[in-house]
Every structure is written in C-alpha cells, then in structure tokens.
Amino acid sequence: MRADMHKVIVERPRWGGGRERHNRRANIPLRRPPNARVHACRAHRPQVFRRKSRAAASLAALASRPSVGRHLQRRLLGHQTQQRSAQPHQGSSEVQVAKIGGNWACFYVHPRSGLLWEVLPGPRSPSWREREAQKRAEACRWLNEETALLKLNGCWFECEMRPLPADERMRTYDSASRMLLNRREAERRYAKPVICVGKGQLSREELKRFGLTNSAFAEA
Incomplete structure (x- = not known):
C-alpha cells in the first residue's frame, strides 16, 4: 500500500448513459415524450x-x-x-334458456x-338520499314554516322552529335533540337549517286529527 494513500480522493462513479434499466428513461429523445x-x-x-x-x-x-x-x-x-x-351464431337454431348476459344487456x-x-328497466334501488328522506318523513312532518311535528322517543311533539344564523361554524342548542347543531346537521335532521326552541306533546285528540300514533303505546 502506498504511504500517501490518505491523499487519494475516492469518488463514487457517476451513472452513465448506457443501456442499463435505470438509464432507459434518460435515453428517450426529447421530441417524443414518455x-x-x-x-x-x-x-x-x-x-x-x-x-x-x-x-x-x-x-x-x-x-x-x-x-x-x-x-x-x-x-x-x-x-x-x-x-x-x-357471425358464428347466424346459422344456429338452438335457443339458449340460461341467461348469459349481464345487467348491461x-x-x-x-x-x-x-x-x-x-x-325493460327493472326496479331501481333507492339511493342514500332517498332513504334518508324517507326516514326523515317518518319522524318529521311540517305544518307550516314555523311549526313541525317531530317524533321523539316514540312520542309525537309539536315543536316551534326557528332559523339558524348564516354562520355555519356557529352551533345552537336544539331542544328536540338536546344537542348543539350547526346548519349542516340541522338540514340533515329537519331538511331545513332550523332548530327547535319549544315543544309540547300532542294530546289524543290532536293525534287522531293528524292521523298519528305513538309507538310507545301502540301495543297497549
């Protein structure tokens, strides 16, 4: 070994432009993109x-x-x-009984x-929005812009509704759900950006007049 070996500068060999796999992308001419x-x-x-x-x-x-x-x-x-x-099926007189095609036929x-x-188009399964709207209609019925009938824990209540402020980040207490709701959560629950500020349970005469029944007393 040489005495002045510590003075020799050892560098890592640079990659060339050969035919190796890591150099194939560099060999592509600029006129033709990859x-x-x-x-x-x-x-x-x-x-x-x-x-x-x-x-x-x-x-x-x-x-x-x-x-x-x-x-x-x-x-x-x-x-x-x-x-x-x-073409291969032109002269065939056989009738296939089994269904081969899919839903796109x-x-x-x-x-x-x-x-x-x-x-003919078959029955279409309801979408997520339609299922949510049907579930909402079973528990929420609007009488006018400020009054709605809500089903809470199996019993129907007449609730006084008030619109929410325009700020989506603000949360307001809802008396029906006993939660703080913003505009998006209120629209998902009531189909409108409103909250309940007061409620009262419906009497038997009011339930009969609106055609409603309390599920808690349905079996009695």
Missing part, C-alpha cells in the same frame, strides 16, 4: 363507444320484427369486431317467438 403511446390509445376510445352506440341503434330499429335474422345476416359483413363476434331474444325484444 407517455406519447398512452395518448395515442386514448384518442381511439371515443370511436369504439360510437361504434357500439350505432350497433345498439340498429338493433333497436330491428326489435320485435320477424325478419331480424335476414336483416342481421345481410348487415353482418365481418369488417367490425361486433359483427365478427355475431339492452336486448334479448324471446325463447318462444324468437323475436328480438328490448330489455
């Missing part, structure tokens, strides 16, 4: 959706007609992907008549 191929693929996506919409429109025009098979055989030339997928072939029919 994501140029991705943009080229995205440019053709609307054309695919337009082709599918045109195919669905042509099938809708041929729905419930007995000569659907001849029209399809005449129009399926095989130069499109959707047409090539339907727009048309179906009737197993008895063999006609092409459009799928």
Whole structure:
C-alpha cells in the first residue's frame, strides 16, 4: 500500500448513459415524450363507444320484427369486431334458456317467438338520499314554516322552529335533540337549517286529527 494513500480522493462513479434499466428513461429523445403511446390509445376510445352506440341503434330499429335474422345476416359483413363476434351464431337454431348476459344487456331474444325484444328497466334501488328522506318523513312532518311535528322517543311533539344564523361554524342548542347543531346537521335532521326552541306533546285528540300514533303505546 502506498504511504500517501490518505491523499487519494475516492469518488463514487457517476451513472452513465448506457443501456442499463435505470438509464432507459434518460435515453428517450426529447421530441417524443414518455407517455406519447398512452395518448395515442386514448384518442381511439371515443370511436369504439360510437361504434357500439350505432350497433345498439340498429338493433333497436330491428326489435320485435320477424325478419331480424335476414336483416342481421345481410348487415353482418365481418369488417367490425361486433359483427365478427355475431357471425358464428347466424346459422344456429338452438335457443339458449340460461341467461348469459349481464345487467348491461339492452336486448334479448324471446325463447318462444324468437323475436328480438328490448330489455325493460327493472326496479331501481333507492339511493342514500332517498332513504334518508324517507326516514326523515317518518319522524318529521311540517305544518307550516314555523311549526313541525317531530317524533321523539316514540312520542309525537309539536315543536316551534326557528332559523339558524348564516354562520355555519356557529352551533345552537336544539331542544328536540338536546344537542348543539350547526346548519349542516340541522338540514340533515329537519331538511331545513332550523332548530327547535319549544315543544309540547300532542294530546289524543290532536293525534287522531293528524292521523298519528305513538309507538310507545301502540301495543297497549
């Protein structure tokens, strides 16, 4: 070992521009960005959706007609992907009883008549807002802008409501829920930015007049 080895400056070798994996990004020319191929693929996506919409429109025009098979055989030339997928089933006389399509199927072939029919929309499940509105309607009924009937712990009360201030950060005491509410919480509970400032339980005559019953005494 050399006596003046402590004077030798040792540096870490710098990465070059070779063919290694960590240097591939540096070898890309500036004229072609790295994501140029991705943009080229995205440019053709609307054309695919337009082709599918045109195919669905042509099938809708041929729905419930007995000569659907001849029209399809005449129009399926095989130069499109959707047409090539339907060509092997032209000469088949078998009727599939099992359901193969999913919820996105727009048309179906009737197993008895063999006609092409459009799928009718089924029952739609209620959304979160609709479920919240239905739950709110079961416990809150408005008589006018300042009076509402609220169901609290199974009993109906006539409550006097007052609007909240415009400041959303301010919390005000609510006599019905016994909580401090802001505008957003009040709208979620009463469908309006209001709070209850006074309440009184309904009598039997008032319950009968409004068509309400207390769930606490429903079994008695």
